[in-house]
Amino acid sequence: xxxxxxxxxxxxxxxxxADIDVxxxxxxxxxxxxxxxxxxxxSLPLKYARDVKKIAHTLFEESIxxxxxxxYHVYKKEDNFFIFAYDDKEILSLLESKGITTANISAIYxxxxxxxxxxxxxxxxxxxxxxxxxxxxILLPLKWFETSQPLNIIDLKLSKEKxxxxxxxxxxxxxxxxxxxxxxxxxxxxxxxxxxxxxxxxEQIVKQKNKIxxxxxxxxxxxxxxxxxxxxxxxxxxxxxxxETIAGFLKANLSKSEKIEDISYQNKVIKxxxxxxxxxxxxxxxxxxxxxxxxxxxxxxNGKLYIEVKI
Amino acid sequence: xxxxxPLHIVALLAVVALFLxxxxxxxxxxxxxxxxxxxxxxxxxxxxxxxxxxxANPNKTKRELERIVRQxxxxxxxxxxxxxxxxxxxxxxxxxxxxxxxxIFNGTYKIQKLQIDKIxxxxxxxxxxxxx
Numbered sequence: 134x135x136x137x138x139x140x141x142x143x144x145x146x147x148x149x150x151a152d153i154d155v156x157x158x159x160x161x162x163x164x165x166x167x168x169x170x171x172x173x174x175x176s177l178p179l180k181y182a183r184d185v186k187k188i189a190h191t192l193f194e195e196s197i198x199x200x201x202x203x204x205y206h207v208y209k210k211e212d213n214f215f216i217f218a219y220d221d222k223e224i225l226s227l228l229e230s231k232g233i234t235t236a237n238i239s240a241i242y243x244x245x246x247x248x249x250x251x252x253x254x255x256x257x258x259x260x261x262x263x264x265x266x267x268x269x270x271i272l273l274p275l276k277w278f279e280t281s282q283p284l285n286i287i288d289l290k291l292s293k294e295k296x297x298x299x300x301x302x303x304x305x306x307x308x309x310x311x312x313x314x315x316x317x318x319x320x321x322x323x324x325x326x327x328x329x330x331x332x333x334x335x336e337q338i339v340k341q342k343n344k345i346x347x348x349x350x351x352x353x354x355x356x357x358x359x360x361x362x363x364x365x366x367x368x369x370x371x372x373x374x375x376x377e378t379i380a381g382f383l384k385a386n387l388s389k390s391e392k393i394e395d396i397s398y399q400n401k402v403i404k405x406x407x408x409x410x411x412x413x414x415x416x417x418x419x420x421x422x423x424x425x426x427x428x429x430x431x432x433x434x435n436g437k438l439y440i441e442v443k444i
Numbered sequence: 445x446x447x448x449x450p451l452h453i454v455a456l457l458a459v460v461a462l463f464l465x466x467x468x469x470x471x472x473x474x475x476x477x478x479x480x481x482x483x484x485x486x487x488x489x490x491x492x493x494x495x496x497x498x499x500a501n502p503n504k505t506k507r508e509l510e511r512i513v514r515q516x517x518x519x520x521x522x523x524x525x526x527x528x529x530x531x532x533x534x535x536x537x538x539x540x541x542x543x544x545x546x547x548i549f550n551g552t553y554k555i556q557k558l559q560i561d562k563i564x565x566x567x568x569x570x571x572x573x574x575x576x
Contacts, residue, residue: 300449310450317457324464331471338478342485349489355481358488365495368554376549379558398558 142239144286147227150258155232160239162291163228164247166257167272170219171196171203172245174269177214182207185214193218208246208294213268217243221299235300245270246294247286255284371401374444378403378427382440385418394437401444410438498552502576505529505553509574512551516544520570528556528575535567548572 141159145151148166173192179185189205190197197203197218206217228238248255248263248270255263262275263284275281299307345351351358375398382393382405391414395406407418415431415438422429422442430441497504509529513522517540523530536544541560548555557573 307450310454313454314450314457317454317461320461321457321464324461324468328464328468328471331468331475335471335475335478338475338482342478342482345482345485345489349493351485351489351492355484355488358485358492362488362492362495365492365499368499369495372552372554375555375558380549392562394562396558396560398555 144289144291146244146257146284146286147224147231148257148261149227150260151231153231153233155237157237159237161233161237162239163233163241164286164289165219165224165241165243167244167263167270169224169227170217170243170245172218172243172269173216174213174267175216176212179214182209182214185209185216189216189218192216204296204299206243206294206296215245217245217296219296225298225300235298240291240295241298242291242295246292247289254278254281256281257284371444375403378442378444381421385421387418388414391418398444403442403444405438405440405442407438407440409436411436414438499554500576505574505576508551509553512544512547516540516547520544528573531570531572531574533570535563536570537567541568541570544570548574 142162143159144162144164145153146166147153147163148168151166171193175192177185186205186207189207190203193203193205193216201220202222203218204221206219208215224241225235228234244263249265249268251263251265251270256275257263257272258275260275261272262278262281264271264273264278346353352361379396379398382396382403385407387393387407388409390409392408393405394408395404397404410418410433412433415433416423418438419429419431419440428443432439506524506529509531510522513520513531517533517536519533519536519540521532523532545560553574554576555572556575557571559569559571561569563569
């Protein structure tokens with residue numbers, strides 16, 4: 134079970150002279166005074182407010198100072214478009230000066246959208262009053278009117294035409310931010326695709342590798358397999374040398390009287406006995422082994438040449 | 445008006461992009477390592493299989509040696525055990541010895557022990573052990 138405490142909401146009218154008692158626990162629906170925005174009521178051959186918003190800045194070229202960063206809002210009422218231009222920074226500064234932080238703000242509205250149904254003259258401070266003329270909410274000097282009522286917006290039912298202030302509008306052009314976000318999203322999309330392709334390829338290679346391990350009955354680690362291969366290579370080299378060495382003796386330059394009596398191989402040692410060999414003949418018989426720089430032991434005993442060659 | 449700071453969104457996206465970039469680099473490196481391992485595995489697998497077939501295939505070795513002994517001489521005796529085959533002869537003519545040893549040396553057998561003693565001008569004694 135969870136308990137949710139709904140924060141209390143309160144409508145306030147914001148202008149430079151407004152005196153507001155700010156409660157940090159309260160959320161405020163801020164209604165902007167007409168002196169905080171420019172408004173134009175126009176009839177255009179366009180269907181949607183979003184199309185009008187694209188050209189909104191051209192309608193205020195004469196009113197708004199050049200190079201100023203204004204935001205625009207448009208809504209349609211009956212056949213007319215109400216187009217607003219406002220300075221986010223100016224409104225935020227005013228809110229700040231009144232002690233209202235963005236955390237305390239529930240929504241921001243224009244007096245135009247909320248008070249255009251007013252029938253009377255409403256006093257907003259000692260000098261000014263609100264009045265509706267030709268469907269536009271305007272601020273006029275209070276002294277122009279003989280009678281007026283205090284503005285009471287406590288129970289005012291608010292419309293859907295709220296705006297969001299661009300807190301960093303003055304710091305960076307929103308276009309740049311949007312372009313940067315699009316650029317980064319594009320990068321993220323490309324990177325994601327690239328990442329998944331690489332991951333897929335890696336998975337495929339791992340599968341191929343596992344297939345090879347199963348097909349050829351390899352051991353689980355490459356180290357074990359390399360060790361087995363090294364053992365086999367050692368056997369191959371040894372067997373090759375045994376054959377080459379014995380072939381060397383069989384092809385040896387022996388005289389007619391010299392005969393191979395015995396050839397044996399065991400524990401990586403080849404032993405050969407050649408009969409009827411004199412001391413001078415030993416060099417001739419062993420010359421090929423001497424040239425190949427093979428390690429061997431030889432001696433003559435009773436006319437027999439005993440040779441031992443290590444493999 | 446709890447609006448998110450657009451610069452925070454930019455920073456978050458930049459971090460995500462950077463994270464993905466690092467992940468791509470890591471996966472690329474892993475892919476390259478796996479590729480190298482795959483190539484090495486193939487090489488080792490083929491070589492090991494070839495060597496295993498040469499030196500660690502008892503059935504094939506036994507079959508071939510039986511055939512050689514049967515073809516070459518009646519004087520050759522063949523004995524099989526779990527680890528090796530022993531072929532010996534107390535008296536083998538030199539031509540039989542030549543023919544037999546050529547076949548053994550040209551084959552891929554793991555010669556463990558060999559003993560050839562000359563008896564006289566025409567014959568010799570043979571003892572050969574081939575393991576796997």
